[in-house]
Amino acid sequence: MKAQLESIRSAALSAIAAAGTGTELEAVRVQYLGKKGELTAVLKQMGKLSPEERPIMGQMANEVRAALESAIESQGAVLAEKALADKLAAETLDVTIPGKQAEIGHKHPMYTALDGFKEIFINMGFEIIDGPEVEESDYNFTKLNTPDDHPAREWSDTFYLDEDSRILLRTQTSPMQIRAIEEHGVPIRMISPGRVYRKDEVDATHSPMFHQIEGLVVDKGITMADLKGTLNAVIREIYGAGTQTRFRPHHFPFTEPSCEVDIQCHKCGGKGCPTCKGEGWIEVLGAGMVHPKVLRNCGVDPDEYSGFAFGFGLERMAMGQFKISDLRLIFENDIRFLEQF
Numbered sequence: 001m002k003a004q005l006e007s008i009r010s011a012a013l014s015a016i017a018a019a020g021t022g023t024e025l026e027a028v029r030v031q032y033l034g035k036k037g038e039l040t041a042v043l044k045q046m047g048k049l050s051p052e053e054r055p056i057m058g059q060m061a062n063e064v065r066a067a068l069e070s071a072i073e074s075q076g077a078v079l080a081e082k083a084l085a086d087k088l089a090a091e092t093l094d095v096t097i098p099g100k101q102a103e104i105g106h107k108h109p110m111y112t113a114l115d116g117f118k119e120i121f122i123n124m125g126f127e128i129i130d131g132p133e134v135e136e137s138d139y140n141f142t143k144l145n146t147p148d149d150h151p152a153r154e155w156s157d158t159f160y161l162d163e164d165s166r167i168l169l170r171t172q173t174s175p176m177q178i179r180a181i182e183e184h185g186v187p188i189r190m191i192s193p194g195r196v197y198r199k200d201e202v203d204a205t206h207s208p209m210f211h212q213i214e215g216l217v218v219d220k221g222i223t224m225a226d227l228k229g230t231l232n233a234v235i236r237e238i239y240g241a242g243t244q245t246r247f248r249p250h251h252f253p254f255t256e257p258s259c260e261v262d263i264q265c266h267k268c269g270g271k272g273c274p275t276c277k278g279e280g281w282i283e284v285l286g287a288g289m290v291h292p293k294v295l296r297n298c299g300v301d302p303d304e305y306s307g308f309a310f311g312f313g314l315e316r317m318a319m320g321q322f323k324i325s326d327l328r329l330i331f332e333n334d335i336r337f338l339e340q341f
């Protein structure tokens, strides 16, 4: 039995030393010290020994167990330390490696123009409201006093979304005049920027989708003088203090009287050049006094209230402000173009 214990001790100690992981070490422990382990099996034979031999062998067996237990414990500590070191080595970061450059976009010049525009109107006490791009022809045309036979209602000009010509992609932001009064009542001072759609071929000055900014003021005693004063102030904020304007009679179904507003060409000072196509003036918006029928269509009494409305083309404004010569550049989103502004 002594020889058996000796051989268990040396075999177990070398197995413990050879264990390379916690799992292997545990397997060695079970193999020798477990319930069905080799040392346990020897101890079970103790009963067969003579009474003189029993304490000697018992003591030796305890020594072997203690030796194995302490060897397992210290090897366990060594392995845990090694595991930690391996993990740290595997997870090291080289903080000196150059980072990946994040591509940062660029604010679109049209939105720069729009933000400037909004700021001017907010400072004048206007609200900014959003409206639907999918619109009813009632709002886009009828309530805006547009006759049934108006050419803009043709299928060749407008994107309809149903067979009965009742739902369409709005052709102008003017339906927001009606929606704004219906929702907020009068008096009102608002602008409403957004996309509009027309069946136009793409070229340097046309796109089937573009942006307008609608404006509307309704209150008691609003006159053409308010329209001119407000628009002159806005135009001089955008195009410079000395900008000359010209209010030219025009026709829109929803305003009476109506006008188009031109600014004197900033390139040639009015003499005529390629920028103004030889005219000396550049058209910047349509405007007018809200038609009494439009007010009535919104439940507002035109004998009590009056107002003015206007519509800017946002692309045209941005193109003027940033000297962009081709409308297509605005929609292509080429970063080389956008980064110039």
Ligand code: DAH
Pocket (backbone or CB within 6 Å): 171, 172, 173, 174, 214, 215, 252, 255, 285, 286, 287, 288, 308, 309, 310, 311, 312
């Ligand atoms: N909606 C017009 C258009 O698309 C522009 C316009 C003209 C808007 C006169 C107005 C206005 O509010 O009063 O051509």
